[in-house]
Amino acid sequence: MGIAAAVGPDVARRIAPAIEQAGFGALWVNDTPGADALEVSAAAAAVTSRLRVATGVIAVDRRPAPQLLADLARLDIPADRLVLGIGSGAARSGALGLVRDAVDELRQGGVGDIVVGALGPRMRRLAADRADGVLLNWLTPCAAAEEASEHRASDGAGRVVLYVRTAVEDDAVPRLEHEAARYESIPSYAANFARLGLAPMDTVILPDGLPGRVERYADVVDEVVLRAVVAQDGPDDYARFVDRVSESIRETADAV
Incomplete structure (x- = not known):
């Protein structure tokens, strides 16, 4: 499951135990302006015992590796439950070198599980060469299958993680559509959508498409992150999201 860091540590502390109890393997936290994914991840880790916490992703152009290492030391997140996602x-220039150097510095600093957020083929190749996995975003199941196959050909041991924006209630759909439009306005994402021949809304999960769609993604990548899009950002909204996804997975399993 994925949330934005903007929800804050308090909300994370309230929802993380329910996420763990429902059987989710990890809570991924987007690093958003004015909020800190590591602070939110630390809050979630403090109230759970098995749930992995992950950042998706922290931009190293504004938070370089030495700062991240200092923050990790201060927050004391269990190393065996942390996935550090960077991008x-x-x-606008030197992005590959920036990420490559950050991965190397973080490795030297003792970070054990690093994934790289990547759109284009060169950054995906860097993830295969240097990191423990690649974090993909805004893809259909078919496009995800192609990029996952490419990654595994370069790094058979590396894993492929995919963010999928997901709304499980009708009143959250307008917010999901707004999120899709916002990403489509970002030049790098717009170029990637054009290269793949996709529209952002082709890549999301809507309430009536939840049954079966999760499984289609899970068949082609190693980890599916259902980035929760809810009408409001209160704990009750996220609790309903967890319940609805869990119910859908149980229904699909029973049908099989």
């Missing part, structure tokens, strides 16, 4: 952020 190039808004860097």
Whole structure:
């Protein structure tokens, strides 16, 4: 499951135990302006015992590796439950070198599980060469299958993680549509959508498409992150999201 860091540590502390109890393997936290994915991840880790916490992703153009290592030391997140996701952020030049150097510094600093957020083929190749996995975003199951196959050909041991924006209630759909439009306005994402021949809304899960769609993604990648899009960002909204996804998975399993 995925949330935005903007929900804050308090909400994370309230919902993380329910996420763990429902059987989710990890809570992924987007690093958003004015909020800190590591702070939110630390809050979730403090009230759970098995749930992995992950950042998806922290931009190293504004939070370089030395700062991340200092923050990790201060927050004391259990190393065996942390996945540190990083990306190039808004860097317009030298993005590959920036991420490559950050991965190397984080490795030297003792970070054991690093994934790289990647759109284009060169950054995906860097993830295969240097990191423990690649984090993909805004893809259909078919496009995800192609990029996952490419990654595994380069790094058979690396894993492929995919963010899928998901709304399980009708009143959350307008917010999901707004999120899709916002990403389509970002030049790097717009170019990627054009290269793949996709529209952002082709890649999401809507309330009536939840049964079966999760399984289609799970068949082609190693980890599916259902990025929860809810009408409001209160704990009750996320609790209903967890319940609805869990119910859908149980129904699908029973049908099989």
